[in-house]
Amino acid sequence: MGDIEFWANLGMLLVAGYFATDIWRLAGVFAAAKVDENGEIFRWVRAVSTALVAALVARIIFFPIGALADVEPLVRFSAVIVGTGIFLKFGRSIAYGIIAGEIILLVGHFYLTGL
């Protein structure tokens, strides 16, 4: 990788990663005394960010890349549904939900494609 390419890449990561993220942490520092957490603008922004992350999750599950793309769609969907079900059933325990979802994914994947 050339020098210019190296620094351009780091610049891209700093702008699109670090600045894009920490501007909100910094804003939080200044807003800590002032922002109304129950205000309408705040609620709208939060809904937008929730929908965005949900869209990201759906994209990864419906159109995965890499090794996950080799897993049958039915196995992927079942794993999400079972994981979420166990999570809700056991007092919203993220750990249990993840373990259950992973078990379904791996067992289903190995069962359908062999070891």
Add this chain to the structure above:
Amino acid sequence: MWASTSPAAVVLIFSFFGFGAFARESGISLFDTVFISFFVWALPGQVVLVSEIASGATMTAAALAVTLTAVRLLPLAVTLLPILREPHTPKWKQYLLTHFMAITVWVESMRKLPGMPRDERIPYYSGFCAVLFVTNMFVAAIGHSLAGILSAKLAAGLLFLTPLYFVLSLISVSNDWSNRLALLFGFILGPIFFIYFRGYELLLSGLIGGTLAYFAGRRFEQK
């Protein structure tokens, strides 16, 4: 030892492992994977950034998508700092403290800090963050390295950790109608927009799904 007291920290470590593997699958170098983890330190944003780079998005599009996922850090900071800071903690130090705050750290801090004497809170928080942060830099690197060595089937399990963790943590923090609906709308719109407006699916799903959810949620709650 500290990890056994905090299931959330264990989940975060596994998720960073998954992130490392995901970055590798997306064609991101080991150095960039750790660099992103260090400077962003918020998994949703990291995954969005990696996806945007992998799909060839422009810097502007990537920054916009990442910044939208990071908006959620503002309310976390606003609720954490009044509990964490001391009366004369300078702003730059408060900012440094919030760089290490992400959802997991926030949840643990809100659970533990209020019961502690105020002058012990920043030291406790700093220690917790330092261990979690340094550990996860290594974990991301290990995940990146092992993604190629592990069998493809186990790698699939790792890649699956991140979306699963997001679904569950999103549900666990979505306690009102607008957020629940935003979750649902985003989940439906994401794949549709991916097919028809590839490259803009996250922004569009966020803005359209989130706005619809916000108004629908308000109507529900007024009834």
